[in-house]
Amino acid sequence: MKGSKPKQSKSQSGLIREGIFGFNDGLVATIGLVSGEALSHQPHTAIVIAGLSAVGAAVVSMAVGSFLATSSENDFMRREIQEQAQAIDRHPHRERHHVLRLLDEIGVPDEHNHEVAKSIIATRPRWLKFMVRENLGIHQNRAEAPLKNSLVMGSSVLIGSAPPILPYLFSLPLVTARDVSWSLSIIAALGLGMVKGVLTRTPLLKSALSFGVLVSLSALVGALIGMGLGALGA
Known part of the structure; x- marks a missing residue:
């Protein structure tokens, strides 16, 4: 259709989600940490060490978490499909009624309902595909890739962590480095x-x-x- 745009696949949407989430997490967590360090009057070296240590831990943690979450989702999806296939084999009469119900829910006219249902259940692969999509809401060809998601997540956390830490790598007065860090972080967030x-x-x-x-x-x-801890340590 003229003027229409192709829809994004679930895998593409997943990568966008992981990228935005990772960048935001790296940015938010790091700006909070370095702000606290700066206002507790820590030297540049201490701020950088604390920041990089936290970033390293966050990159690994978030990447592993993304990998495990995506893998678990894919495993759950495969189990649901397997159970649906078993339901068709063990209770075909009941599943035929489910087909009719689903066709009614999606708006197939009553006079065509049984004819369409007969066509769907004519072959087991077609029947299973219909039930998986309409009954379970699963699209098998849209499974996300765990490794790709984890790489995007880890990279995004690393990139998002850069604006808050970068000013402290230069020989700037602490107050200037702090203000530049805040400015860069807000610009990155916007x-x-x-x-x-x-x-x-x-x-x-x-x-x-x-x-x-x-x-x-x-x-x-x-x-x-940072101000509170600095005051306590004064």
Whole structure:
């Protein structure tokens, strides 16, 4: 159809989800940490070491978590399909009634219901495919790749962690490095929000501001903790 756009597959949507989630997690967690370190008057070296240590742990943790979550989802999907296949083999009469019910739910006219159902159950692969899609809501060709998801997640966490830490790698006064870190982080958050807005076709300003507010709150919490710890250690 003219003017229509191809739909994204579930695997593509999964990669976008992992990318946005990973970038945001790396950015939010790191800006909170380095803000706390900076406002507790730690030297540059300590801030960088703490930041990089946290980033390394986050990259591994989030990548492994993404891999396990995707693998578990795929395993669950395969089990559901297997159970549906067994249901067709063991209770064909009941499953035929399910086909009729599903056809009625999706709006097939009553006068064509039995004819369409007969065509569906004529072959077992077609019957199983119909039940898997309409009864379980599963599309077998849209399974996500665990390794690819984990690589995107880990890379995104690493990239998202860069803006808060980068200023502390240079010989800047602590206050200047802190302010630049905050500025870069907020710019990165606004940019991520706009990218998300473009991908999801939601208002860009609203999307950008929501990410910006999240990062600002994280920086504020980290700053308050750092100030409190600094005061206790004074």
